[in-house]
Amino acid sequence: MLFESLGLAEPLLKAIAEAGYTVPTPIQAQAIPAVLSGGDLLAGAQTGTGKTAGFTLPLLHKLAANPAPPGARRHIRALILTPTRELAAQVEESVRVYGKYLPLRSMVMFGGVGMNPQIDALRRGIDVLVATPGRLLDHHQQGTLDLSHVEYFVLDEADRMLDMGFIHDIRRVLAIVPAKKQSLLFSATFSDEIKTLADKLLNAPQVIEVARRNATAETISQKIHPVDRDQKKELLTHLIKSQNWHQVLVFTRMKHGANRLVEYLEKQGITAMAIHGNKSQSARTRALAEFKSGDLQVLVATDIAARGIDIDQLPHVINYELPNVAEDYVHRIGRTGRAGAEGEAISLVCVDEEGFLADIEKLIKRPIQREVVAGFEPDPTAKAEPIQLGRRTLHGAPGGGRGGSSGGGRPGGGGGGRAATPRNGASRGGDTRGNGDKRGGGGGNRGAAPVARDRTR
The missing domain is CATH 3.40.50.300 (P-loop containing nucleotide triphosphate hydrolases)
Incomplete structure (x- = not known):
């Protein structure tokens, strides 16, 4: 199977070819058609399986196929939530790489850097937002973020989200975004907690699991x-x-x-x-x-x-x-x-x-x-x-x-799991939010990372 057989738009195929890819991975071969079909998706895929392209490519295709009217203000139409800054940056980089020939704007949003550049980018208007939960909710609380136009919502690495104590933040985000949307949930494992979350987030989802749970590669x-x-x-x-x-x-x-x-x-x-x-x-x-x-x-x-x-x-x-x-x-x-x-x-x-x-x-x-x-x-x-x-x-x-x-185990993970206590990485307040998202400013700036990129050709 080649990418050309998946029904993706020509600008995407051109970007994929330039990135050096010709054959989709198993998760891409299954997820791309599933997302293009318009239904919700529950996908089991571990890091390194190509899952990011599995959801960014079809989302970019659908956004480009139904563009905003000329001259209209851009609204956030696709929201991708990730547990850590590094993953958020890498997902947004994938959006830029694959969407380089599409007239779409994206930005990455996470804590540990100043909010003002992010606010400026939001004011200019973006189509795709990749964010960590804490900073996203900070912007919403300050009134600098409008999620009322979200059509596509992706929860990436949901199992790690739960590990890091983000369940309450996820629920708050779900209360903000429109009820009518296409939702995608990606997780390395399908624990009982993930299934419970999927029941609340997804509507009659298609289920894909390309990597056997807890399998290690033969290579x-x-x-x-x-x-x-x-x-x-x-x-x-x-x-x-x-x-x-x-x-x-x-x-x-x-x-x-x-x-x-x-x-x-x-x-x-x-x-x-x-x-x-x-x-x-x-x-x-x-x-x-x-x-x-x-x-x-x-x-x-x-x-x-x-x-x-x-x-x-x-x-x-x-x-x-x-x-x-x-x-x-x-x-x-x-x-x-x-x-x-x-x-x-x-x-x-x-x-x-x-x-x-x-x-x-x-x-x-x-x-x-x-x-x-x-x-x-x-x-x-x-x-x-x-x-x-x-x-x-x-x-x-x-x-x-x-x-x-003194901490108990991770829910569903047996004894010895990481408890969501302020002493081991899933803190609230001023500490790092599970090593993934720091509330407020401080820290070093990632340069141009928070700034929206306009790829209009």
């Missing part, structure tokens, strides 16, 4: 390196230098752990930067740009901050610390081995994390190969210790119970 080589907890930094350094790795995405559980690891790696002569919610937007954008270009050897990230990182041909993903939510392991390693390319996912596992490892292997329904690295043999007499996650205590050892002692 990803997975490996466990058992190691003592106090030898992880040295082992990571050894692997990077001995294997001559040049583009490595490393995951940690906590922001401060990411910062400490970066400091250590830099002392070993390895270029590294951290990306998490406490970093300004300009710092996060710079780190991503340098990592994508290959100027930065190692990018250390927390789970939520890394959501939306989309890098072609990423060869190595390292779990410096295993996630306490098994599904996050699938999301993490899914950033390598994309589009048929081979990738490597390595986890450095100490005795404290054996319970988390057991949960992961149960989830993916396969054991992960273990390989001890010479010189880093773990102490066979070492005893597991509780893991501190903010103010919660996690027990990753077998039989220790993996729920948090």
Whole structure:
């Protein structure tokens, strides 16, 4: 199947060809006709499957097919809601790339940057708005945003939205946009919470699920390196230098752990930067740009901050610390081995994390190969210790119970999930909104990102 067979307008096909694509991915092949048909859609697709083009292409087609009258003021007709700044920026970039030959305007809106440039862009009029929930609601509260003309509404990465505590914000947005609209919900998993949300948002939706829930790509080589907890930094350094790795995405559980690891790696002569919610937007954008270009050897990230990182041909993903939510392991390693390319996912596992490892292997329904690295043999007499996650205590050892002692589990995710408390990333008020959207100003400016782009030719 080629893109030409999907019924997309010629300007879109031209942009797709210039971007180097000829054959749609499975999610694109199914979602594009479904969206063009006009009904609501519930789509199960993980990051890296091409889902963004699966909804941006048909939406651009429909917007261009029914343009506003000449001289009429532009209104927001398509609203795309994403959980994080990085994902919002990447989705809006896709809108610009695919819509380059269409007379449409788009803009991206998120917190951590000033509101005035966003207000100016809104006043000039836009067709497509990509936004994070918090800043969108800030604009609505201040009367600088009109969503009464929205015809198409997309909720992207809905599972992560719920993880980050955005359910109340989503409900507020749904109360603002028109009841009559075409709605699309994309999620990596179909939990009970997602199905409940879909029941409220979608009207008799078509259901598409292209990737089996919690499946890991066959092109990803997975490996466990058992190691003592106090030898992880040295082992990571050894692997990077001995294997001559040049583009490595490393995951940690906590922001401060990411910062400490970066400091250590830099002392070993390895270029590294951290990306998490406490970093300004300009710092996060710079780190991503340098990592994508290959100027930065190692990018250390927390789970939520890394959501939306989309890098072609990423060869190595390292779990410096295993996630306490098994599904996050699938999301993490899914950033390598994309589009048929081979990738490597390595986890450095100490005795404290054996319970988390057991949960992961149960989830993916396969054991992960273990390989001890010479010189880093773990102490066979070492005893597991509780893991501190903010103010919660996690027990990753077998039989220790993996729920948090002061936070509870994620709804529907079993014990040990991220609770939506102000202490672990889904805060309200002045802290970062789940590492994705900071209320109010501050932080670094992303340059021209908030400004609408006019692609009238």
